[in-house]
Amino acid sequence: MSHCSRRKFLKTGLAAGALVGGVNLSATAATGGKATDWVTLGKSGVKVTRLAFGTGTISGQVQRDLGQDQFTRLVRYAYDNGVRFFETAESYGEMHKMLGIALKGLPRDSYRIMTKVTTRPGVDPMDKIDELRKLAQTEYFDVLLMHYQHVASWPTDTVRWQDGILEAKQKQALVGYGASVHGLPALRQFPGNKWLEIAMIRMNHRGTKMDGEDFNTHEPGNVPEVVDHVKQVKSDGMGVISMKLVGEGAFTNRDDRKAAMRFAFRNAGVDAVTVGYKNTAEIDEAIENLNLALA
Numbered sequence: 001m002s003h004c005s006r007r008k009f010l011k012t013g014l015a016a017g018a019l020v021g022g023v024n025l026s027a028t029a030a031t032g033g034k035a036t037d038w039v040t041l042g043k044s045g046v047k048v049t050r051l052a053f054g055t056g057t058i059s060g061q062v063q064r065d066l067g068q069d070q071f072t073r074l075v076r077y078a079y080d081n082g083v084r085f086f087e088t089a090e091s092y093g094e095m096h097k098m099l100g101i102a103l104k105g106l107p108r109d110s111y112r113i114m115t116k117v118t119t120r121p122g123v124d125p126m127d128k129i130d131e132l133r134k135l136a137q138t139e140y141f142d143v144l145l146m147h148y149q150h151v152a153s154w155p156t157d158t159v160r161w162q163d164g165i166l167e168a169k170q171k172q173a174l175v176g177y178g179a180s181v182h183g184l185p186a187l188r189q190f191p192g193n194k195w196l197e198i199a200m201i202r203m204n205h206r207g208t209k210m211d212g213e214d215f216n217t218h219e220p221g222n223v224p225e226v227v228d229h230v231k232q233v234k235s236d237g238m239g240v241i242s243m244k245l246v247g248e249g250a251f252t253n254r255d256d257r258k259a260a261m262r263f264a265f266r267n268a269g270v271d272a273v274t275v276g277y278k279n280t281a282e283i284d285e286a287i288e289n290l291n292l293a294l295a
Helices: 003-021 069-082 095-103 126-134 160-168 223-235 255-267 278-292
Strands: 037-041 047-049 051-054 085-087 110-116 141-149 175-182 199-203 240-242 271-274
Touching: 003 278, 037 271, 047 051, 047 110, 069 095, 069 278, 085 271, 095 110, 110 126, 126 141, 126 160, 141 160, 141 199, 160 175, 175 240, 199 223, 223 240, 223 255, 240 255, 255 271, 255 278, 271 278
Parallel strands: 051 085, 051 271, 085 110, 110 141, 141 175, 175 199, 199 240, 240 271
Antiparallel strands: 037 047
16 A cells, blocks of 8 residues: 555545544443344454354363364354354464354344454565465455554554555455553554554453553553543444453453453443353353343
8 A cells, every 4th residue: 555545545534433433432331231232343244143152261172173064063153142242363273164064054134253464574465365265265254453563563563464465455355453462562553553443452340461561471461541541442433352251261250340341341341252152151151241230
C-alpha cells in the first residue's frame, strides 16, 4: 500500500471513529441477553457470538491432544449449542487444519473464524494469510489479528503487516482486523490508534495472566489500568474481545470463573470472550456462566 493510500485510509478511519465515538460506549456494559447472542465488534461491523470457542489452551496443546475426531465432536457440540465464533492462531500448531476439518460442511455464513498471525520480519503478509486460509479451508477470515504485540513500539514495528492486512481486506481475504496485546507498554498504544478496529485484551477480576509493566511477568496484572484502556478503546469505536477468562486454567473454583465472566462484561464492558475447552461440560458451564453474568 502506498503512503498516499495509507493516509487516505487513516483519514477515513478518523471519520468513522468520530461517528462511533458520539455514543458513550464506555458506559454500555452488557446487561440482559445470552452468551450465544450475536454482537457487533465496534466499527469493524463484524458480528460474532458473545462466547467464542478458543483453540489455544497451552498454545493449543489441550485441543490437539483430543485428536481430530474428539475435537470435531466438541466443535460441533459448541456449534449446535449456539457458540458460532471460533478462534485460533498461527502459533497454535495444527489448529487451523483441525478447525477446518471440524467445520467442514457447515454453512460458512453460520459461523465466524478469527485467526492471529505472528508478525515476523521477512514474511509476506498476504502469503501467510493465504496459507492459513488454505489450512482452515476457508475463503476468508472474519477477524484477523496481529498476534502478541508486546512492546510499546509495535505501531511502527508492524507497519508492513498493517499494510498487508489492509491489502488482504481489499482482496476479501478477511473482514475485520486488529491486534492482541501482552503487557501495559503495548496496551497503552491501543487507545487513539486509528488503524485498529478490534482489540484483544486479557481480562479477569484477579489480574491472573493479565497485563503488567513486564509483558512476560508471572505477577498479577494491573486490573484497573487494563479496564481503563478497554473503556478508552471502546470509546474510540473498537470492538473488544477478551481472553484469559479462567486465568489460563488457574481458576479451579467455579465461583472464580463466574466472577471473571461477570467482571469482563459488567465492569470492563467487553463485547465478546474466548474460552478454551476440552470437554462438553466446560462448554455448558461457560454458556451458563456468561448467561448469569448478563442477567
